[in-house]
Amino acid sequence: MADRKATIKSVSIDLFFKKGYFATSISDIAGGSGIQKASIYYHYASKEDLLFHILKSTMDDLTTTLKQCLAKGTGTEQRMRAAVRGHVRFHLERQKENFIANSELRGLTAEHYRSITQKRDEYELIFQDLIRQGAEQGVFADVDVKILSYAILTLCTAGATWYKPNGRLTVDEIADIYENFIISGLKQGNLNTPASC
Amino acid sequence: MADRKATIKSVSIDLFFKKGYFATSISDIAGGSGIQKASIYYHYASKEDLLFHILKSTMDDLTTTLKQCLAKGTGTEQRMRAAVRGHVRFHLERQKENFIANSELRGLTAEHYRSITQKRDEYELIFQDLIRQGAEQGVFADVDVKILSYAILTLCTAGATWYKPNGRLTVDEIADIYENFIISGLKQGNLNTPASC
DNA sequence: GTCTATAGAGTGATAGAC
DNA sequence: GTCTATCACTCTATAGAC
Numbered sequence: 001m002a003d004r005k006a007t008i009k010s011v012s013i014d015l016f017f018k019k020g021y022f023a024t025s026i027s028d029i030a031g032g033s034g035i036q037k038a039s040i041y042y043h044y045a046s047k048e049d050l051l052f053h054i055l056k057s058t059m060d061d062l063t064t065t066l067k068q069c070l071a072k073g074t075g076t077e078q079r080m081r082a083a084v085r086g087h088v089r090f091h092l093e094r095q096k097e098n099f100i101a102n103s104e105l106r107g108l109t110a111e112h113y114r115s116i117t118q119k120r121d122e123y124e125l126i127f128q129d130l131i132r133q134g135a136e137q138g139v140f141a142d143v144d145v146k147i148l149s150y151a152i153l154t155l156c157t158a159g160a161t162w163y164k165p166n167g168r169l170t171v172d173e174i175a176d177i178y179e180n181f182i183i184s185g186l187k188q189g190n191l192n193t194p195a196s197c
Numbered sequence: 198m199a200d201r202k203a204t205i206k207s208v209s210i211d212l213f214f215k216k217g218y219f220a221t222s223i224s225d226i227a228g229g230s231g232i233q234k235a236s237i238y239y240h241y242a243s244k245e246d247l248l249f250h251i252l253k254s255t256m257d258d259l260t261t262t263l264k265q266c267l268a269k270g271t272g273t274e275q276r277m278r279a280a281v282r283g284h285v286r287f288h289l290e291r292q293k294e295n296f297i298a299n300s301e302l303r304g305l306t307a308e309h310y311r312s313i314t315q316k317r318d319e320y321e322l323i324f325q326d327l328i329r330q331g332a333e334q335g336v337f338a339d340v341d342v343k344i345l346s347y348a349i350l351t352l353c354t355a356g357a358t359w360y361k362p363n364g365r366l367t368v369d370e371i372a373d374i375y376e377n378f379i380i381s382g383l384k385q386g387n388l389n390t391p392a393s394c
Numbered sequence: 395g396t397c398t399a400t401a402g403a404g405t406g407a408t409a410g411a412c
Numbered sequence: 413g414t415c416t417a418t419c420a421c422t423c424t425a426t427a428g429a430c
Contacts, residue, residue, distance in 0.1 A: 022219035039396050147374050154355035177344050184385045185378040236414050
């Protein structure tokens with residue numbers, strides 16, 4: 001039980017993922033951490049403070065990972081492939097935190113909410129720039145940048161909802177599928193007539 | 198104030214969407230409905246019962262809508278296009294209920310949870326059958342059916358997260374974008390080498 | 395750093411009058 | 413069908429001992 005503060009955070013991530021932020025009590029977290037609930041407040045100012053720490057570190061690590069992935073690629077398509085792959089991997093490897101980051105924003109104070117959504121917006125911008133560049137270079141079709149960026153991100157993020165660590169497919173196999181699906185969608189080859197319903 | 202029971206349900210949908218199920222109290226719902234909180238229990242047995250009614254009617258209507266859309270189409274690609282379009286439309290037009298249906302399942306009792314996820318699984322099966330048929334007929338590429346069905350559904354469902362009724366694009370314009378993106382992804386035309394990150 | 399004890403407020407739900 | 417009143421409980425957070 002080296003670092004109690006880290007233990008509390010880790011237990012909270014497990015519980016927020018399984019039960020949700022509002023359904024998890026300080027008592028639950030204390031029980032899981034092997035201490036009394038009052039002791040939580042020595043390490044974190046409040047339950048909301050704990051949530052904010054989780055979301056902040058997740059978003060910061062996510063952005064760092066993306067930038068590392070992009071640094072390796074050359075050319076817009078390769079860079080988009082690397083971005084998608086990095087995004088998928090990060091979300092599957094740190095499934096619980098990412099699930100929380102996408103579902104528990106309402107638990108934050110107004111100020112902390114702005115802080116996290118600003119980080120998210122900056123992250124989205126990187127993808128939007130890639131789509132725009134690809135469209136200008138003729139690598140991708142002339143698609144709606146905003147909608148497509150949301151589509152790409154939610155698609156990959158959704159993995160954090162259903163992924164099972166010891167399931168049928170490995171992280172890299174799932175990343176392959178998403179990468180090809182998304183690049184195909186961005187290129188928009190051979191399309192026919194739309195539906196009527 | 199014709200039907201109080203319907204008013205309570207409608208107010209609950211608004212509040213569950215805005216604040217979340219656990220963060221919404223019976224008092225909040227009563228206040229929004231213009232009655233005292235005890236009166237809620239004349240119409241619904243419990244807060245959970247209210248949530249279940251919302252989710253059940255949403256899922257039933259969703260499945261009905263999909264079947265109507267599919268009845269019109271001929272050919273696998275046209276049927277998939279119709280299915281995607283119907284799914285997107287339903288989620289954007291009934292945004293709040295669908296958002297709740299995708300985020301508040303944890304509020305249900307074990308029995309009700311099974312009931313709703315069973316309806317969801319049946320709905321997903323329709324999409325999985327379409328993907329499989331398309332792959333067999335050579336209309337779609339030989340893709341992973343389960344992953345792709347999750348991808349398609351979460352993609353369209355995500356619209357319920359960010360859609361703004363009076364925003365830049367109409368429901369049909371958004372449906373067009375998703376439809377083309379998904380069909381392109383299912384066909385997987387002209388792909389190059391994968392990324393390395 | 396962790397404990398016991400408790401404050402203070404809010405919760406879902408019920409009883410019974412009207 | 414809606415009300416007032418209240419029960420029994422849980423919650424976050426704090427005070428102060430050790």
